[in-house]
Each structure stands twice: as C-alpha cells, then as structure tokens.
Amino acid sequence: MTNHLKSLNSSEKKYSYKIMDQQxxxxxxxxxxxxxxxxxxxLISELxxxxxxxxNKQVCVKSISNLIISTLISSDENSPLDIYNIDEELEEEMNEECRxxxxRELFRLSNDLPN
Known part of the structure; x- marks a missing residue:
C-alpha cells in the first residue's frame, strides 16, 4: 500500500472515530x-x-454516507427516520432492520481497525 493510501485510511479512521465520539x-x-x-x-449538517x-472521493462518500445513516438511527427510539412513520408494525420492522x-456495519468497521 502506498504512503498516500495509508495516510488516507488513517485520516478516514480518525474522522470516523471523531464522528462516532460525537454520536x-x-x-x-x-x-x-x-x-x-x-x-x-x-452533526448531520456537518456530515x-x-x-x-x-x-469526488468514492471511499469518503461511502464512509460519510454510512455515518449519516448511523447518526439518523442512533441515540433514541424516535429518530428522524421514524417520526413520520404512522404504521407501528412497520416502524418496529424498520427499527430492527436498521439496527x-x-x-453489521459497526462490526465490519471495528474489524477493519487496528487493535
């Protein structure tokens, strides 16, 4: 791996950690x-x-998009994704699916990080 890619991965990880700390x-x-x-x-505005x-950086777009999604569905039961949902059964299914x-994404991300 080139130094540029190592630097990019390191910067991306630091950024992800910073956002997860804020979450x-x-x-x-x-x-x-x-x-x-x-x-x-x-936080979502910043993201x-x-x-x-x-x-223009596909890796960054994917990471930031995932952080936006995780911010939307984290922290409380009535996250912005759920507020406009009328059907309680569908809401429960969506909550479970989103969680x-x-x-899975957090597990995958944590496996990619150095120990």
Whole structure:
C-alpha cells in the first residue's frame, strides 16, 4: 500500500472515530429529546457539508454516507427516520432492520481497525 493510501485510511479512521465520539456524546443527552435532536441536526449538517466537500472521493462518500445513516438511527427510539412513520408494525420492522444493518456495519468497521 502506498504512503498516500495509508495516510488516507488513517485520516478516514480518525474522522470516523471523531464522528462516532460525537454520536456517543449525543446519547448522553437522551433525557433531553430536544437537545438530542438539535445535536443530531448539527452533526448531520456537518456530515452533509463534508459529503459535498469530498464528493469526488468514492471511499469518503461511502464512509460519510454510512455515518449519516448511523447518526439518523442512533441515540433514541424516535429518530428522524421514524417520526413520520404512522404504521407501528412497520416502524418496529424498520427499527430492527436498521439496527441490524448498523450493527453489521459497526462490526465490519471495528474489524477493519487496528487493535
């Protein structure tokens, strides 16, 4: 692997860790729903800005997109993906499916990281 690719992977991992730290910080506000939504909005806004900034780098686009999705479905039971869903049964199925996807992606990401 070239030094440029190693540097890119290292930068991407640092960025991912930074965002995951922010996601964990948001979960600390779980008793204040409006604070959670405000912090999620701020984080997603930052991610979207970064997504457009790095739109020509496919690896970055994929990573940032995954971080946006994980931010949307993390932290509380009424995440923005669920708020407009009327059918409770469908909502439960979506929650379970999204959590399974998130768990798989986080597991895959953690396996890719150095020990």
């Amino acid at each position: 964990m910080e948001i979960s600390l506000y779980s008793s204040d729903i409006s604070a959670v939504h405000r912090k999620k909005f701020d 979207v800005k970064d997504l457009f900034k790095h739109r 399974n996807i998130l768990e």
